Amino acid sequence: MTPSHLDSADAADALTRLGRRISAAGLVVGAGGNLSVRTGPDEILVTPSGCSLGELDRVDLVTLGLDGQVRKGEAAPSSESYMHLAAHRARADAVVAVHAHPPYANLLAATGHPIRLITLDHAYYVRRLAVVAYLPSGSQELADAVAARLAEVDVVLLVHHGCLLVAPGAEAAYERVANLEAAATATYRALLLGDRTTVCPPEYLALIEGREAAARAAVSGNGG
Numbered sequence: 113m114t115p116s117h118l119d120s121a122d123a124a125d126a127l128t129r130l131g132r133r134i135s136a137a138g139l140v141v142g143a144g145g146n147l148s149v150r151t152g153p154d155e156i157l158v159t160p161s162g163c164s165l166g167e168l169d170r171v172d173l174v175t176l177g178l179d180g181q182v183r184k185g186e187a188a189p190s191s192e193s194y195m196h197l198a199a200h201r202a203r204a205d206a207v208v209a210v211h212a213h214p215p216y217a218n219l220l221a222a223t224g225h226p227i228r229l230i231t232l233d234h235a236y237y238v239r240r241l242a243v244v245a246y247l248p249s250g251s252q253e254l255a256d257a258v259a260a261r262l263a264e265v266d267v268v269l270l271v272h273h274g275c276l277l278v279a280p281g282a283e284a285a286y287e288r289v290a291n292l293e294a295a296a297t298a299t300y301r302a303l304l305l306g307d308r309t310t311v312c313p314p315e316y317l318a319l320i321e322g323r324e325a326a327a328r329a330a331v332s333g334n335g336g
């Protein structure tokens with residue numbers, strides 16, 4: 113069975129590498145965005161407040177209990193820690209949570225244009241999106257609204273702000289946030305072409321989700 117957390121050393125490596133990739137891909141600006149990894153059943157490692165994701169130092173990472181108490185670390189935890197804690201409480205299967213400010217996704221969400229999943233990769237990595245209307249950043253209200261949406265989807269758009277998404281690992285998290293922004297960019301370009309309807313054929317998602325369900329059923333049927 114896939115473990116639903118990483119040990120602390122692996123989690124620190126995963127966060128620093130993921131931060132560099134997200135920063136290099138232009139999915140945050142300046143000190144925007146923050147990341148977390150589950151390091152135990154009731155514990156996460158989170159990025160510090162006011163730090164560029166491209167320049168994370170593992171000594172600045174902060175360990176929090178899921179109750180929000182600091183367990184280890186000198187730096188102040190991310191200002192969006194409530195949202196990360198709420199995401200991990202809501203989704204025991206989530207190992208990594210990413211909050212980024214992808215520019216095209218933000219533009220479309222703020223102007224009321226739904227982001228369309230157009231290619232197979234968009235559909236495979238993003239699956240489904242939910243939207244949360246503006247709420248103050250760093251607030252418990254925002255954290256609660258995001259956690260409620262995560263019952264149905266892995267990717268939540270925060271209007272006028274960014275996104276919060278969860279994934280079973282760092283690689284999947286990067287693919288998810290990068291494909292969210294790719295889908296938003298493709299949607300923007302489709303709108304410029306006058307296209308308002310094109311999406312990836314829904315039967316593609318039905319096919320892959322059918323295969324995944326069959327694989328899970330086979331594992332549980334084997335007593336695994």
Ligand SMILES: [Zn+2]
Pocket residue numbers: 144145192211212213249273274
């Ligand atoms: Zn933010």
